[in-house]
Amino acid sequence: MDTEIQSLNDATLHYLDAIYRLSQDGQPATTNTIAGKLGVTPSGASIMLKRLADRKLVQLTPYKGATLTPQGVRIALRTIRRHRLLEVFLIQVMGFQWHEVDKHAHALETVIDQEFEDRIAEITGNPTRCPHGHVIPTRDGVLPRVPDVKLVSCPVGASGVIRCIDTDNAEWLEYFGQLGLMPDARVTLKSIAPYGGAVTISTPHDSITLGFELAEVILIEPDKPADAWVSPAGRPHARHARTRRAGFRHKGS
Amino acid sequence: MDTEIQSLNDATLHYLDAIYRLSQDGQPATTNTIAGKLGVTPSGASIMLKRLADRKLVQLTPYKGATLTPQGVRIALRTIRRHRLLEVFLIQVMGFQWHEVDKHAHALETVIDQEFEDRIAEITGNPTRCPHGHVIPTRDGVLPRVPDVKLVSCPVGASGVIRCIDTDNAEWLEYFGQLGLMPDARVTLKSIAPYGGAVTISTPHDSITLGFELAEVILIEPDKPADAWVSPAGRPHARHARTRRAGFRHKGS
DNA sequence: ACTAAAATTCAATACCTGTCAAATTAAAAA
DNA sequence: TTTTTAATTTGACAGGTATTGAATTTTAGT
16 A cells, blocks of 8 residues: 555566565575576675665565565565566567567566556456466466476376476577477476486477476476375375475485 | 667657657757656756767757757657557557557657567558657658648648647547547638637538647648648748748738 | 846755675585 | 685765756846
């Protein structure tokens, strides 16, 4: 009610956007990663973080990192909604390719207003996901939960439907596009070489091998819920990798 | 070659845009009018003008006014092209109304890049005029000449086709829209009350009376070229009101 | 030509976002 | 625990755009 998005400028919105995405894993966003994502020096980011904290948009613990306040989250989700709606629009209406839209959406997301956002949403048919599969926050600022899991955290043999290619790297996206690895594609995980090695996937047409780093950004909705997966020893896998550092533990119990 | 548009920021582009349009009548744009158009104080505009002059984008004569350098013109025309293409796009593709588009185009014109401009041009079919009828500069920076003349500078009885409603006042535009006074409408000038009084116009359907200030923004392409008009005394009218202050002289000789 | 009014510029200052280099704090290694 | 390394913050400063209010120049009126 107090701080409204119209009164904030590009820089602020981009910071909030970045912080939101970097802290989605539960960990606060660090000064360094924020600076990296925004292309400024850590000093610059540090100064700006303090300013945002003064404005009660972020919760800052010096030397530890930043999280958004509820205010900050609201604004970040608004910007993220605009970004993702724009991406849909840019592909659907303007004929851009999916690896081109992020940069344009980034430039536009901070200058469009509510009227424009609403118009885009209407024209594109109120989509719930962006072209890469990220969930679009609703108009009233809710980010719906989805059952997406990392392909590489599924057991070998698992199959499902790609829901999201979770990267903003245009080159990677172009490559994924060429391979047909995009939302709605069916995939089966064939093998993962140990210690971050190559990942082999099959689609109805192909067998594809990717580096681990690349494969890691593929999110799927598995045919069987994660709960049903059973490890060789007969124990169910942990549902989320969130609370622990890695998705897999290679040592028993 | 030297100063490229990508390296310039919003403020600079908006200034160049404003100066271009204010100096289109041949007179340099004054500090005051620039400030007024941009919503800043004259002091602010003055400072900025000096900065633009340092960058060789404007030709500044202190206390007299500013004109764009060829560099400045190039950039202004680029921005104006983007603005007007965006206006077409906003109506044609996004369904906005013609009195709404100026503000959105203004916000967007400085953030889109060449690729985006080209895409819009293509989608909208490379229009030559914006929805209000202003000529769109070509991609290589040429503003085509058109035979538009002020309706109120035509002799009573003249008729023609509206080519441009030359204002960015949203309320006026909405009103003109309601009256059907927009590009392509046929009109005949019925009367002009002297000393800036009411102007009466007829369309195929209506007879409309407007205040002089409002009527002044209507530009038409007359059925007969201006050269053919003959004043009561038998001498042809001046072709352009440019070199003199007013379109009309009420005193003889 | 002289004065009053209007337009313009200047001076001092502010805000925002950034930089670099130095100081500080936290985390990791020995 | 001490030392080394990495991450973060601070300080000093810059660039860009604005403000207000005072000084100046131009224009218009008598």
